[in-house]
Amino acid sequence: MAFGPASRLGVSLFDETPPVEWVPGRSDEEAESIIRAVYRQVLGNAYVMESERLTVPESQFKRGEFSVREFVRAVAKSDLYRSRFFTSCARYRAIELNFRHLLGRSPLDLEEMRVHSTILDTQGFDAEIDSYIDSDEYQNTFGESIVPYIRGYKTEACQSMVQFTHTFQLVRGAASSSLKGDLAGKSPKLNSLVIQSIPTPVISPAGDGATFRNPPVVSRTRLGVGAGEGGKVYRIEVTGYRAKSFNNISKFRRSNQVFLVPFDKLSQEYQRIHQQGGVIASITLV
Template sequence: MYFGPASRLGISRFDETPPIEWIPGRSNAEIEEIITAVYRQVLGNAYVMESERAVVPESQFRSGEYSVREFVRAVAKSDVYMSRFSDCPRYRFVELNFRHLLGRAPNSYDEMKAHSAILDAGDFDAEIDSYLDSDEYQNVFGDNIVPYIRGYKTEAISHMVGFTHTFQLVRGAATSSFKADLAGKSPKLNSLVINATATAVTAPGNTFRNPPIDPRTRLGAGADEQGKVYRIEVTGYRANKLNNISKFRRSNQVYMVPYEQLSETYQRIHKQGGSIVSMTAV
């Protein structure tokens, strides 16, 4: 299936930027670039204030006491990482750890359960170590390569479902793990991973949040063997102006619509300011 150019998928920066690697003889400026890249990846592309930097691990990395992997470990176990992500629900925290430390979405529910079990034991450090000490991390990044987003590449995933899940976690280089994401701190992949359900891959700015209902359930009049029903994903809803000052964005929506109501629903969606992302027969 053709998905279009990287720029339309929001991965052009990731696709066009080669892996950043420490090698002996790097200049001070290049070392600073590595440090910046580690913060960007491990903290989910969030802005880091000077007071939040891991000063001691930075110094140890500059002096050669720490490899890139050990510096990544220090940042992932830091207070700033804890303050940003540890108060997320369990599975949201796990899926973000996959994004930050392995550069991909979880491949299966078994992966999610294994990491959840570590957290159930109350061992945050062991959860971070389980990614950094894994064979996958060693084979892909080793000791000297900064982790990077790679879930859209075939060697990082085992099936198409994992490919689509990556785009639930990463929606363009300008977004962070929370910024421009309707889910916020709520889990995004929990039911999707459990049921091995693929999701729509949409352009950046149209991040689609999976609805709470089962998308394969037939609903409404005409939803039987006598007629087709269509699943319509809609994004970009905006409410009317509030006190004539501003607008606010509403959550994306899913509609299950019998064939005979498609035209009416289509007109209503556009009249309300929505944008149809996909329309699929169920």
Template sequence: MTFGPASRLGVALFEETDPIESIPGQRADEQEAIIRAIYRQILGNAYVMESERASVAESQFKRGELSVREFVRAIAKSDLYSSRFFETTPRYRFIELNFKHFLGRTPKDLEEMRVHSTLLDNGGYEAEIDSYLDSDEYQATFGEDFVPYLRGYKTSAGISMVSFTHTFAMQRGASSSDLKGSISGINPVLNRNVINNTPIPVVSPSAGSAGNGWSFQESNVRDAGLTRLGSGAGENGKMFRIEVTGYASPGKVNRISKFRRSNKVYYVPFNRLSDEYKRIHATGGVISSITPC
């Protein structure tokens, strides 16, 4: 059963679907379902044309010559994966996607990113791919026969709450695509948040009637586009930082944000929080986070 509000955060598919395992003697249609699941996970839910499929590796898998892990390796080292996620994207976007596709989570910290960046420099593309699939973590989590799946939204040993919030920034719903479905385009989604070990507001990926986060995008510069509605802490009370997303134009055909940025930051003293809360919702905004300064 999907837990709490996470059913609205793009992970219901993973909560409601048991891990997929390849076992000997499966029917042809069951093998085909496993192959589709592998493409969906490893290629980030991006569409795969018939001519792009790894026909040789698929045949070997169906004959039992390749395990799920080795079939994943064949897809990951293919021209298809390389052209989509390596050749046309910055290295840190490539690395954060590798973590998601192969280990089902986001990078823990800057050091993990550095290790893989160095590996790319010294060992090259194939060594980078092998580092995930040959890791103890992969073997302990998926073994030879389970299809990798998103798991970073669940609590587990060694995974911080910061990484938990990063997962929702990387996974924007079951229908999103890592190839074309991110508002960030080819730019890294986590980047400075991994470097600084800072959490990201967890907002719903679904559109709904007032946005509800589908257009949310972290500012490239911290507090860019901020608006100060109070003079500071003091007699008005402590200051609070309000981050808002999902601005829309009620009654218009085009409901895309009327602001140049898809999120906006306000600083408000405590005694004005209630009024500001009402104003934001009256103008079509959705509050993604409220934090004391």
């Protein structure tokens, strides 16, 4: 069961698309659809050129030598995956993307991310991939025949509200891939949020491909210009900004931002936001 209306949460594509399952003996066309679904999920919705396709594992899957799970493993261990989501990414960004791509959810907490960091240190990349695919969670959820899918916005996939909100940091806007169209790029999105176990706002998306950005400050201390001992500081959630300052993002992408503003600056900040085309989603006292 989902926490709320899928369209309001921005995950309607995932909610309305049933899991893809392979049944041996089906046609070559259906085998191709399974292969495309695996590429789409494991490679984070990224485009795969014909020259990048894994022809040998694909053939092994079509001949029945590989189950869906083993084909997922082959894609995740490939040079294609490694170059996109491991060697070019910060460590904790790579780990959080592994959770998204292979288990369809966000990490539970810092300790879970540390476990995978230790696997990378002591056993290497291949063992890190195996730790997801050989887990009881993977086997119980996807088995041998179901293509992994995004499920972290559902109650059975989340153990806390913090983890639920973090899913939307990793999966926001099905039109964008795990890296392109994402304002975080190759930098970790959840690192500080996981360390401090801080939930993030879940706001209706501004449009297809909308993304969240981590708040610029995550400290729980009172902050803001002019915030004294008795001062009040407000947290303003803003959506609707065009990401025109990012060269690698389409100007039609929209992002959410967070501002911490002292009480005496609220009116001035309100006017500035609306002059720049932003839409205030919420104002809360820090």
